[in-house]
Amino acid sequence: MTTAVVDVDDVGHDYxxxxxxxxxxxxxxIRAFPGEVVCVVGPxxxxxxxxxxxxxxxxxxxxxxxxxxxxxxxxPSDAVGLVFQDYSxxxxxxxxVLDNVGLPLRARLSRAERLERSRAAIQEVGxxxxxxxxxxxxxxxxxxRVAIARALAYQPAxxxxxxxxxxxxxxxxxxxxxxxxxxxxxxxxxxxxxxxxVDEAVYLAxxxxxxxxxxxxxxxxxxxxxxxxxxxxxxATPEFARIRSQVHRLxxxxxxxxxxxx
Amino acid sequence: xxxxxxxxWLPVGLVAIWWFAxxxxxxxxxPPLRDIVAETRRLWFFDxxxxxxxxxxxxxxxxxxxxxxxxxxxxxxxxxxxxxxxAIGPELEFVRSMPAVAILPVAVIMLGLGDLMRVSxxxxxxxxxxxxxxxxxxxxxDPVQRDTERAFGLPVLVRLRVRLxxxxxxxxxxxxxxxxxxxxxxxxxEMQGADRGIxxxxxxxxxxxxxxxxxxxxxVLGALGYLLNVAFRAVEHALLRHHPPARGGRAVLEAR
Numbered sequence: 285m286t287t288a289v290v291d292v293d294d295v296g297h298d299y300x301x302x303x304x305x306x307x308x309x310x311x312x313x314i315r316a317f318p319g320e321v322v323c324v325v326g327p328x329x330x331x332x333x334x335x336x337x338x339x340x341x342x343x344x345x346x347x348x349x350x351x352x353x354x355x356x357x358x359x360p361s362d363a364v365g366l367v368f369q370d371y372s373x374x375x376x377x378x379x380x381v382l383d384n385v386g387l388p389l390r391a392r393l394s395r396a397e398r399l400e401r402s403r404a405a406i407q408e409v410g411x412x413x414x415x416x417x418x419x420x421x422x423x424x425x426x427x428x429r430v431a432i433a434r435a436l437a438y439q440p441a442x443x444x445x446x447x448x449x450x451x452x453x454x455x456x457x458x459x460x461x462x463x464x465x466x467x468x469x470x471x472x473x474x475x476x477x478x479x480x481x482v483d484e485a486v487y488l489a490x491x492x493x494x495x496x497x498x499x500x501x502x503x504x505x506x507x508x509x510x511x512x513x514x515x516x517x518x519x520a521t522p523e524f525a526r527i528r529s530q531v532h533r534l535x536x537x538x539x540x541x542x543x544x545x546x
Numbered sequence: 547x548x549x550x551x552x553x554x555w556l557p558v559g560l561v562a563i564w565w566f567a568x569x570x571x572x573x574x575x576x577p578p579l580r581d582i583v584a585e586t587r588r589l590w591f592f593d594x595x596x597x598x599x600x601x602x603x604x605x606x607x608x609x610x611x612x613x614x615x616x617x618x619x620x621x622x623x624x625x626x627x628x629x630x631x632x633a634i635g636p637e638l639e640f641v642r643s644m645p646a647v648a649i650l651p652v653a654v655i656m657l658g659l660g661d662l663m664r665v666s667x668x669x670x671x672x673x674x675x676x677x678x679x680x681x682x683x684x685x686x687x688d689p690v691q692r693d694t695e696r697a698f699g700l701p702v703l704v705r706l707r708v709r710l711x712x713x714x715x716x717x718x719x720x721x722x723x724x725x726x727x728x729x730x731x732x733x734x735x736e737m738q739g740a741d742r743g744i745x746x747x748x749x750x751x752x753x754x755x756x757x758x759x760x761x762x763x764x765x766v767l768g769a770l771g772y773l774l775n776v777a778f779r780a781v782e783h784a785l786l787r788h789h790p791p792a793r794g795g796r797a798v799l800e801a802r
Binding site: 368 | 688691
């Protein structure tokens with residue numbers, strides 16, 4: 285058995301506020317294997333963002349450990365390439381596309397290597413023609429491509445995405461979904477994507493992890509075997525519909541369970 | 547061409563009104579504009595330009611440069627190290643609330659009547675808008691930007707550069723206010739025991755009842771303010787050429 289690239293092991297997290305201790309994450313265990321796309325779904329407010337920040341190393345979990353590429357995280361790691369939901373705030377507006385993509389490589393690589401890697405990443409997302417432009421001169425979808433290229437240029441073990449397509453229009457969203465799958469195929473990239481959009485999760489994932497409850501825990505893991513994806517055909521298959529309604533049911537069932545408990 | 551007309555009808559009209567209304571003036575205090583213009587040409591091209599305006603400008607430039615560099619530097623450090631800010635915040639507020647004009651007598655006692663005193667007064671008075679704007683921009687860095695810096699492990703120097711880059715529009719807004727303050731302070735400081743400079747020129751003319759001469763000082767100061775603003779806008783335009791265009795104010799100014 286191959287070892288997991290991302291190993292979230294029994295992670296729990298609490299927030300302490302003036303109202304008292306708030307248990308956000310109960311006991312969450314998630315593994316992602318090389319080349320796999322794992323989508324974490326759950327209703328909003330469930331603690332998805334907290335989980336993402338923990339996997340990114342931006343936040344230390346109260347309990348449990350996260351390992352990426354075999355090493356336990358103690359802070360942000362070179363092995364994680366992060367794509368934020370809010371591309372307009374995470375890119376630097378006055379830097380060109382090329383400079384934005386190359387910025388994390390500064391002080392790590394020589395100029396020539398940096399340019400080469402940045403250009404390769406920009407090519408991967410199909411933005412060669414825009415490398416000299418500033419992010420604010422690009423559409424939302426193109427800006428998110430820049431953010432993806434920036435994460436890829438880093439050559440991370442895992443691409444970690446936080447609701448990456450939540451703020452673009454439907455057509456662009458489809459394009460970016462297919463782009464993500466192509467990147468996975470081209471670079472054999474492991475992807476962990478956090479979303480509240482069930483359709484998107486079913487379309488992208490090799491495996492769906494459903495979070496529920498308060499504190500949140502994994503209530504189900506669903507393997508998705510839909511073969512090669514196609515925006516029109518895949519979504520029309522009975523298998524797609526079956527998994528989709530299964531996930532929806534789980535989320536709803538989860539909420540009933542909560543009502544019973546409380 | 548149309549734009550020139552649209553922009554210039556009011557100033558041209560006002561000058562015309564002044565010109566004709568004052569043409570037959572015999573008042574000692576309000577000489578005809580024609581005389582003022584003639585005197586301006588005689589006095590300022592180029593004798594007093596050399597003896598008064600240039601010294602004022604160089605003092606202004608040095609004081610302003612010190613203010614901008616110190617303001618950005620101190621603002622950056624305080625913005626990045628909130629603990630230091632907490633410690634010296636009240637002192638900063640205390641010093642900041644002193645009008646620069648009021649410290650002039652203190653500066654004269656401490657530093658004498660020379661250029662060092664003037665440069666210091668300008669730097670002290672003009673530093674605040676730049677400092678506070680830099681501080682606000684740096685300490686108010688977007689949380690998503692902070693996460694980005696951390697997630698991608700940007701080294702300290704790169705972080706400093708991107709923080710500074712993001713702060714440029716706000717720093718420039720502060721620098722513009724600082725420039726206006728610096729102009730006020732050069733004039734006022736030259737009215738304190740200076741033997742040259744445009745402030746001294748105006749005060750000396752007024753005291754000697756050389757009223758027309760005094761008015762030429764106003765004309766020169768007005769022109770100076772206008773030209774400094776044009777120059778500032780050019781610098782601003784160059785520095786902001788890669789930033790997203792701001793809505794409102796700047797677009798209107800740039801339309802000219």
